[in-house]
Amino acid sequence: MVEVFKEGNDQAYFEWMKKNPNGFVLNMGRGEGNSFFMIHRSGCSHISPYFQYDDKAYTGKYLIKIVSNNVAEIEKHCAENYKKFPGTFRVCKSCRPEYMPQEITYPDELEEDETFIEGAKKTVTVNAYERDPKARAKCIAHYGCRCMCCGFDFEEKYGEIGKGFIHVHHLVEIHTIGQSYKVDPKKDLIPLCPNCHAMIHKKSPPYTLEELKDKINLVH
Ligand SMILES: [Zn+2]
Ligand SMILES: [Zn+2]
Ligand SMILES: [Zn+2]
Numbered sequence: 001m002v003e004v005f006k007e008g009n010d011q012a013y014f015e016w017m018k019k020n021p022n023g024f025v026l027n028m029g030r031g032e033g034n035s036f037f038m039i040h041r042s043g044c045s046h047i048s049p050y051f052q053y054d055d056k057a058y059t060g061k062y063l064i065k066i067v068s069n070n071v072a073e074i075e076k077h078c079a080e081n082y083k084k085f086p087g088t089f090r091v092c093k094s095c096r097p098e099y100m101p102q103e104i105t106y107p108d109e110l111e112e113d114e115t116f117i118e119g120a121k122k123t124v125t126v127n128a129y130e131r132d133p134k135a136r137a138k139c140i141a142h143y144g145c146r147c148m149c150c151g152f153d154f155e156e157k158y159g160e161i162g163k164g165f166i167h168v169h170h171l172v173e174i175h176t177i178g179q180s181y182k183v184d185p186k187k188d189l190i191p192l193c194p195n196c197h198a199m200i201h202k203k204s205p206p207y208t209l210e211e212l213k214d215k216i217n218l219v220h
Contacts (some may be wrong), residue, residue, distance in 0.1 A: 002068045002077045006030075008060025014049055016067055017042045024097055026066040026074050026089065028082075037078060037089045039071065044095035071099050130170045130189070138185035139168050147193035149200070149212050154193075167197040173205050 005013040017025065023042040040047050047058070047065070059065050068074050078085040091099055130136070145166040146153045154162030169192045170183070183189065190209060192200065199215070200206045207215075 002066060002073045004064065004066050004077075005059040006064040008056035010049075010056060010058040010060070013059050013065050013067070017048070020067070020069055023067055023069045024071045024074055024099070026078070028064045028066065028078075030062055030064055037082075037085060038092055039074070039089035039097050039099050040092040041095040041097045042067070044092055046092060046094055071097070130168045132183070135183050135185045135189060136168045139189035140164075140166065140191060142186045143191050145191060147196050148190045149192055149196040149209060150216060152193040152195070166191045167194055168192070169197055169200060169206075171209070 003016060005016070017023065020042050025040045025042055025044070025047050027036075027038045027040060027047055029036055049058075057063070066074050066077060068077075075089070078089075079087070089099060091097060145155065145164060147166065154165040156162075158165075168189050170189055172181075172183075172188045196212060200209070200212050
């Protein structure tokens with residue numbers, strides 16, 4: 001859970017740090033000055049009570065503290081609420097929080113445990129289709145390993161280690177799929193490089209292949 005301390009209640013903020021010694025604290029400038037986004041570990045001396053500072057110095061006047069035990073939640077909160085958020089935090093060199101910028105996850109490229117049981121009937125999410133080795137193999141046997149959007153080919157670029165590497169994207173929207181749906185690897189799956197795969201999922205439901213092709217400067 002993300003909590004935001006910005007009303008000048010420094011004591012409540014200090015209490016939070018005491019209760020959450022492994023938490024993360026984002027220290028941020030106010031208003032138009034939301035220019036720095038520095039992430040700290042709870043209790044770091046840079047963001048802890050210091051006798052010379054007056055009241056409200058931490059969460060009023062110039063600064064806002066955004067806290068959570070999950071740094072990814074703070075990142076999401078900033079992305080949603082602050083236009084100036086550059087996408088990653090600066091990391092305090094004093095407390096050195098172990099912070100890794102969020103990686104892009106593809107909604108349908110998550111782990112295979114996305115297969116779940118609903119009552120008696122088995123529900124399979126889209127990613128299971130994209131991950132299904134048989135469906136993947138059939139898709140690749142049909143289309144090859146070249147990205148169908150930009151034409152990138154991993155073997156061409158990286159040689160031996162790139163051989164056979166490609167993402168497979170599922171074109172059918174999961175919520176339109178009936179129970180009896182069976183994936184058609186030629187009609188429903190296409191090979192995409194990871195860049196194009198990330199871009200096609202920039203909106204939900206995803207762009208169509210044609211829409212994405214139109215966005216890149218390619219003669220096709
Ligand atoms: Zn720090
Ligand atoms: Zn591509
Ligand atoms: Zn996909």
